[in-house]
Amino acid sequence: MLFNSFPFFLIFLPSTLLGYFILARFSLRLSNLFLLFASVLFYGYWDAAYLPLLLGSIAANFVIGLHLSREKQAGRDSPAKLALCLGLLFNLGLLGFYKYIDFILGSLAWLTGTDHAPLEIRLPIGISFFTFTQIAYLVDCHAARVREYKAENYGLFVSYFPHLIAGPILHHKEMMPQFDRPDAHAFMPGRVAVGMMFFTIGLFKKVVLADGVARFVAPVFDLGHAQLTMQEAWSGALAYTFQLYFDFSAYSDMAYGLSYMFGIVLPINFNSPYKARSIIEFWRRWHITLSDFLRDYLYIPLGGSRRGSGRRYFNLLLTMLLGGLWHGANWTFVAWGGLHGGYLIINHAARHLLGERRSRVANLLGWPCTFLAVVVGWVFFRASSVEVAIEIIRAMFWGTAGADVGSGLLGSNRLMALDECALWLLALGSIAFFAPNAYDMIGRARLPEQELRYGRGTGGVIVGACLVLTLLLLAISETRGVSEFLYFNF
Amino acid sequence: MRFLPGIGLGAVLTMALLEAMLRLMPVNSGVSMEDSSPAKPFAHYLAAQSYMVSDGWALENARRGTINDQGFANSRDYRGTGGTLVIGDSYIQSFMLDYGDTVQGRLDTMLGGNVHAAAASGNGLADSLRIAQFYLPRLRPRTVVFFVEPFDLSGLLDAPVRGHNGFSVSEGTPAVVHNAYRESPLKRLIQKSALLRYAYYNLKIADWLSRAASSGPAARDSMGAASVVAKEQVLRYYFSQIQAVASTEPSRVLFLMDGDRRAIHASKPPRPAPAWNDEERRLFLRLASMHGFEVIDMQPVFVRHWVRYKERMDFLPADGHWNRVAHKLAAEEVFKRLQAGEAARQASP
Numbered sequence: 001m002l003f004n005s006f007p008f009f010l011i012f013l014p015s016t017l018l019g020y021f022i023l024a025r026f027s028l029r030l031s032n033l034f035l036l037f038a039s040v041l042f043y044g045y046w047d048a049a050y051l052p053l054l055l056g057s058i059a060a061n062f063v064i065g066l067h068l069s070r071e072k073q074a075g076r077d078s079p080a081k082l083a084l085c086l087g088l089l090f091n092l093g094l095l096g097f098y099k100y101i102d103f104i105l106g107s108l109a110w111l112t113g114t115d116h117a118p119l120e121i122r123l124p125i126g127i128s129f130f131t132f133t134q135i136a137y138l139v140d141c142h143a144a145r146v147r148e149y150k151a152e153n154y155g156l157f158v159s160y161f162p163h164l165i166a167g168p169i170l171h172h173k174e175m176m177p178q179f180d181r182p183d184a185h186a187f188m189p190g191r192v193a194v195g196m197m198f199f200t201i202g203l204f205k206k207v208v209l210a211d212g213v214a215r216f217v218a219p220v221f222d223l224g225h226a227q228l229t230m231q232e233a234w235s236g237a238l239a240y241t242f243q244l245y246f247d248f249s250a251y252s253d254m255a256y257g258l259s260y261m262f263g264i265v266l267p268i269n270f271n272s273p274y275k276a277r278s279i280i281e282f283w284r285r286w287h288i289t290l291s292d293f294l295r296d297y298l299y300i301p302l303g304g305s306r307r308g309s310g311r312r313y314f315n316l317l318l319t320m321l322l323g324g325l326w327h328g329a330n331w332t333f334v335a336w337g338g339l340h341g342g343y344l345i346i347n348h349a350a351r352h353l354l355g356e357r358r359s360r361v362a363n364l365l366g367w368p369c370t371f372l373a374v375v376v377g378w379v380f381f382r383a384s385s386v387e388v389a390i391e392i393i394r395a396m397f398w399g400t401a402g403a404d405v406g407s408g409l410l411g412s413n414r415l416m417a418l419d420e421c422a423l424w425l426l427a428l429g430s431i432a433f434f435a436p437n438a439y440d441m442i443g444r445a446r447l448p449e450q451e452l453r454y455g456r457g458t459g460g461v462i463v464g465a466c467l468v469l470t471l472l473l474l475a476i477s478e479t480r481g482v483s484e485f486l487y488f489n490f
Numbered sequence: 491m492r493f494l495p496g497i498g499l500g501a502v503l504t505m506a507l508l509e510a511m512l513r514l515m516p517v518n519s520g521v522s523m524e525d526s527s528p529a530k531p532f533a534h535y536l537a538a539q540s541y542m543v544s545d546g547w548a549l550e551n552a553r554r555g556t557i558n559d560q561g562f563a564n565s566r567d568y569r570g571t572g573g574t575l576v577i578g579d580s581y582i583q584s585f586m587l588d589y590g591d592t593v594q595g596r597l598d599t600m601l602g603g604n605v606h607a608a609a610a611s612g613n614g615l616a617d618s619l620r621i622a623q624f625y626l627p628r629l630r631p632r633t634v635v636f637f638v639e640p641f642d643l644s645g646l647l648d649a650p651v652r653g654h655n656g657f658s659v660s661e662g663t664p665a666v667v668h669n670a671y672r673e674s675p676l677k678r679l680i681q682k683s684a685l686l687r688y689a690y691y692n693l694k695i696a697d698w699l700s701r702a703a704s705s706g707p708a709a710r711d712s713m714g715a716a717s718v719v720a721k722e723q724v725l726r727y728y729f730s731q732i733q734a735v736a737s738t739e740p741s742r743v744l745f746l747m748d749g750d751r752r753a754i755h756a757s758k759p760p761r762p763a764p765a766w767n768d769e770e771r772r773l774f775l776r777l778a779s780m781h782g783f784e785v786i787d788m789q790p791v792f793v794r795h796w797v798r799y800k801e802r803m804d805f806l807p808a809d810g811h812w813n814r815v816a817h818k819l820a821a822e823e824v825f826k827r828l829q830a831g832e833a834a835r836q837a838s839p
């Protein structure tokens with residue numbers, strides 16, 4: 001079920017809200033169980049075939065985590081370590097089988113010059129997200145950082161529907177305590193108003209901005225990549241740059257708003273990343289929970305920056321390569337991760353040389369250089385192969401179109417309406433670079449003052465306006481053909 | 491004010507704001523159709539009405555125009571005889587193009603005028619036959635161009651939708667049946683509000699609702715054995731009827747066949763599903779030739795143009811209709827064929 005569809009908004013959401021708040025009057029535990037059931041239904045509606053996989057993964061990790069914590073509390077380190085290793089093996093095994101097996105076998109076949117018939121295993125939706133969430137949980141059990149072991153809360157923490165499909169990657173310490181807070185289960189009209197504002201802003205970003213600019217992407221990346229003018233190549237690359245930005249930003253806002261209606265605050269996952277003045281800052285703003293995960297559960301365990309500059313740069317590169325691979329089983333993602341690893345090394349090295357002081361030149365050049373580097377990276381991220389990505393990048397800097405291309409009746413608009421695309425890019429760029437984001441406009445974390453203020457007539461007016469806008473945006477989305485969020489593929 | 495009444499107020503205010511905004515934007519005005527009748531049994535609009543058309547949610551390709559005196563878009567008023575008549579569907583109606591960029595508009599310039607078009611969205615071969623039977627005796631054109639696209643053949647045996655014609659075959663005898671059109675009062679109501687027009691004409695919400703209500707996409711005709719026989723019977727009937735009506739004037743008949751543009755534009759696998767059913771296409775070409783009709787196949791023309799200029803010939807993926815490039819190429823092909831015919835006629839003793 002997609003957030004940007006009528007069945008979700010008109011049936012699933014109201015009935016889940018209703019059940020959650022009504023049951024909370026009798027028992028918080030019952031209310032949580034209901035939300036867990038609704039979340040499982042949400043996943044099952046999408047892909048019932050993989051429901052046993054999700055439930056099995058949750059059950060196995062919960063049991064391993066419980067056992068691991070008990071061993072740890074009893075001071076038995078070796079069995080605890082063994083349980084952790086088994087847990088990691090189980091999770092990475094599942095992910096490896098469903099996501100990477102064809103990639104690995106295909107790459108081996110290419111290296112050895114043999115044939116490989118793809119197994120064509122369908123990727124279970126959300127597997128990367130729920131696997132990483134649970135790996136973090138097991139590692140924290142081993143580090144004795146887990147304090148709560150209620151089975152239904154654990155199930156809800158993993159499967160909670162606003163984050164299940166495309167993140168944010170949740171951390172148990174941020175989520176589990178919220179499930180047992182009585183005030184989170186109390187219906188508050190102001191809370192619905194705040195949630196609806198986030199949801200509507202996100203839906204607008206998805207339906208109008210991301211899906212609107214999407215039509216300028218495929219003609220370049222899928223159709224004409226072999227012969228492109230510079231203008232076409234840049235238009236396609238920038239169109240994708242903004243499509244991905246608004247698509248992910250939209251999902252993050254909508255997930256945040258939906259969760260807010262249930263009284264549960266999700267971590268902020270997306271914070272105007274194209275305003276970043278360095279790649280280091282970019283990664284503190286883009287997919288923040290993945291960056292945190294990679295830092296806490298990969299980069300730091302690898303040694304982080306504790307073993308000298310050389311090792312630090314190696315760790316950075318390895319972390320970003322694996323981060324790239326997390327997005328998909330394709331060499332394009334490895335290339336993208338490697339590119340960002342390289343960017344981070346350059347950025348850290350420059351900081352090391354220049355110190356933390358920010359010169360005027362660095363301030364001035366930081367933003368365009370960062371943005372340019374990110375755009376080039378996204379070409380690898382979107383292209384169907386590394387060869388296609390290189391063709392497009394070559395076209396961006398030198399142009400690859402033949403002599404007659406562009407001299408037909410449509411001129412420079414021969415592949416797509418470039419003049420129209422330019423207007424879209426200008427508008428989207430202005431929003432991404434200069435406009436405040438949803439959190440700047442509405443607020444971050446729990447907002448008791450706004451909840452109180454919007455609990456009366458003003459909040460009603462806001463909800464009424466949001467309902468009409470949401471229905472219109474959903475009508476646009478549905479009649480045009482509902483498009484998935486791009487991050488659903490990862 | 492309390493929360494619940496606030497919701498109502500917020501909804502009303504927002505709808506009013508949207509209505510005001512959309513009134514300033516090029517929302518599709520909707521074009522009123524005239525009720526069909528036994529005397530004029532084919533889809534056509536109310537004559538001489540002005541319209542605004544735009545495509546989709548983003549109001550793309552916005553254009554103003556006026557319906558001609560016969561109820562057709564992108565055609566001059568019908569004056570004089572002995573000219574060229576282009577008959578077709580939405581491809582020829584071309585709401586998304588200016589008149590000068592359409593096949594008929596370009597032919598009008600190339601031939602020095604006296605070119606008319608009779609086309610409406612959703613027309614099939616049965617409609618083109620009815621239009622020919624209606625206008626050929628009245629206009630007595632020297633040339634009639636019939637536009638043919640894949641759906642004309644794949645949907646050849648489909649029951650006609652409102653305002654249109656279809657073929658029925660009873661005991662091996664084909665006939666044309668008409669499904670009468672009456673303009674709904676609801677449409678007049680919709681035309682009063684920009685928000686409703688946006689939902690109805692731009693978003694096509696009624697079509698979406700009927701699609702959602704049906705069990706799934708309509709099964710494509712698989713060209714089974716019974717279907718092949720019935721389609722051949724219908725096509726033989728169609729061509730013989732065209733032959734009959736064209737020979738009385740007499741008019742030269744050209745069939746203008748669309749190419750598979752989606753396949754041409756796809757530079758590498760996966761190839762899209764072919765637009766034409768090969769068997770149907772071959773059948774059409776064979777029977778057309780058997781009845782002595784000329785066919786202009788746009789496929790090789792489109793391929794040559796794509797190879798040289800890498801220039802799209804439609805509005806895909808948003809809209810599969812011909813853009814001005816395809817119209818220009820088609821007009822040039824028709825013109826070449828007319829010139830060649832004229833030269834041959836003059837050369838003959």
